[in-house]
Amino acid sequence: MAFDPSSDYPLGTRRPDLVFTPGGVPLARVTLDAVREGELTAAEIRATPATLRMQAEVALAAGRTQLAESFERAAELAAVPDELLLEVYTALRPRRATAAELEEWAARLDGFDASMTAGFVREAAAAYAERGLLADG
């Protein structure tokens, strides 16, 4: 059955068939037994980009445009390594990065198919330039 964002929430209880771990283990198999048997590792315990996109659709169906956008960014960032995530965050803090450096981070995000978030970083760079929030070059 196709996903219906206005009636299939919560996914965990209404549509567990649509939810998988990053390694493809179905939600119903995320059990203590599976952990005991070593089928699941800590890296498997997270939402996939597909799940986060379904949550974005749920938010949008409820009229929450910006929340949906944040979940879309989250879906992109799900594939981005922890360290890169923290480096981009640091670069976005005031006067940490030059325009060129922010463009480099945006390009790195593009490399992870995170184009929406990359655009967000470029938009920040433009605003920072206007407000003196870039690092001295």
Place this chain on the structure above:
Amino acid sequence: MASRRFSSRATRDLHLEQLVSPVPDLGLVAANGPNDPEPELVVEGDAVTRMDGRDAAEFDVIDRFVVAHGLDLVVAAEAMAYDDLALARMLVDVNVLRADLVRLSRGLTPAKLARVIGQLDPVELMVALKKLRARRAPGNQAHVTNLKESPALLAADAAEAARRGFAEMETTVGVARYAPLNAIALLVGSQAGRPGAMTQCAVEERRNLELAIRGLVTYAETLSVYGTEPVFVDGDDTPWSKAFLGAAYASRGVKVRFTSGTGSEALMGYAQGLSMLYLEARCLAVVRAAGSQGVQNGSISCVALVLSVPGGTRAILGENVLAAWLDLEVASGNDAIASHSEIRKTAKLMGQFLPGTDFVTSGYSVMPRHDNTFGGGNFDADDLDEWLTIQRDWQVDAGIEPVSEEELLLVRDRAARAVQAVFAELGLPPISDDEVDVATSGYDAREMPDRDRAADVEAADDLLSRGVSGLDVALALDRSGFGDVAEAVLGMQRQRVSADYLQTSAVIDADGVVRSAVNDPNAYAGPGTGYRLEGERWELLQSLPQVAVPAELLGDSAPAAPTVSDGKVASRGDDAAEVVVAVGPAFADSIRRTISDLDHRDVLDAVCAGVREGGGEPRLVRVRRVADVAFIAHEAARLSGSGVAIGLQSKGTAVIHRADLQPLDNLELFGMSPLYTLESYRAMGRNAAGYALGKRVGPVPTELDNFARAKLIVRTTLLHARETQAVVPGADSVELSLVGAAVS
């Protein structure tokens, strides 16, 4: 000249606080500030060229971010055209749907939002909050910390918080390296208390994200935003960096709530002459634009500053309403200490308590204030019975449940043992049985045995380098016989995979079902709609441990050996020295003792002895047709040879009466029965004899205890009910004689 009353009041706790007159230039003005801009939105093509007093070229980062992500320009044309008052009235109109108001809010500028909220008085704000809250049922959040960072005590307190119904609980660290240990203690304790309770450990973002990635915490609310650019930048962030961080947390399956609140800009020195409420409107516009599902607001740590200016409490309620209007989950403050005055603090609380918010407090201190390392503890463990009683008084659900001492001791013990087992399984420094015992039944961390803190932090570092995760915690519990807690911890891991709790106002019930504004929205539309405290939940919230069963309150009413005997119908006496001592229908019969616990026989002996000392002659009578003390005494006076009598109610209230007075008049009334001793009753007898013999009589000195009524009114009512049940309508009064020996 000085007034002793002014100097007395000056010693009250309230006067430890500084009140100030408004200084708008410093941002010390609650709402509707003289420098706040006129609401304004100019759109050319699809570009905003002017907003709230600024041209696009002058827009700061906040304006830019709100314009780029927060404003719906299609709605704006319609929404900005509304008159302020018209919008304000729609907020309180139960016939205007929440959804319509949320839609309009998407097109309003911060100045307009603040202006509209500024039109509402406190009761209107409460109605608006009740209507605009995102989730159907209110909830609450707990603080769980202790000064020694004792894991057993953290787990026990987390378990208590979860069992008491807190949907979320928050800990932090005194020493940053403790974070993983505290997070584990909270995770294990919370799940031992009630599966589904969500936890967070408030630490620096990088550490926080690491704990989240490992499945040791499920939510974060450390993302602070501010209403002016200089303060935002001093906070070392921008709207873009915070929005990015919010998405980063969500990408790791962490529920995110931003934090803002009135007063922070003034405190940090760059309020730019703007009112607290207007600046908070700017914060909230950023929060929504950033795509946060919710916000912790209500002044939070600056609450005492906001309360120093006129209208501060109202402005704080206003900011909660504003957040709800913007469709955000609201954790509504009441965590940091708002006032030294218990009266003032509680009065402030009512704004959120009565209408209900997603989390009535952003942190109710489950442990005593001394152990609250957030600098919180506005309401703490010692205040719990008051909180529960006020819920019961108002028939309001403010998110905390009564639990018996016996049950809590079991829950706390089990949680402490569970974390003890996890520490052992994970090779962490051991938790002793002594620690478990004190954590279960002790008062605060001062009683806890000291731990080797150096060993703890080393173990915490090692834990991180070993990559210990929520799954390892579940396995450790499973191996050590805590299968149900293991399942609950695993359940929280499963929640991270489905990510349902990222939606607005999400909490998780004990069956693992997520309830949020999506599947359990607030649909309040006036009386008879929305969340109402009734049925089983109301039964639960009124059943406090200290509630007595009325039938049991008067103690054992098993018949004892009689001490008086009723005789023939009483006739009028003719001895001029006679004082009739008349008792009520239940006296020394179905009631045996006064409210001050004097045996009725002893009371009669004392009164009669007093009458004789005064030169009179007592005669005992029982009045059967009435239970009111004035009528008992007046009836007795009409039977008395002297015309003077004493009437005694079974609870101990007494009146000296005279036959020629109106029934409700009297010679002396003794209404403070809880204070009387046998000597008091003896003095009443002496005085009655004095009146009978026409002597000069000084009234019996009486004491006053204005609290006696509050303390004893229930017992009084029950005793009086027993007396009225013994009334025989129309029956004559009868002679009464003493039988057997006096009791004491």
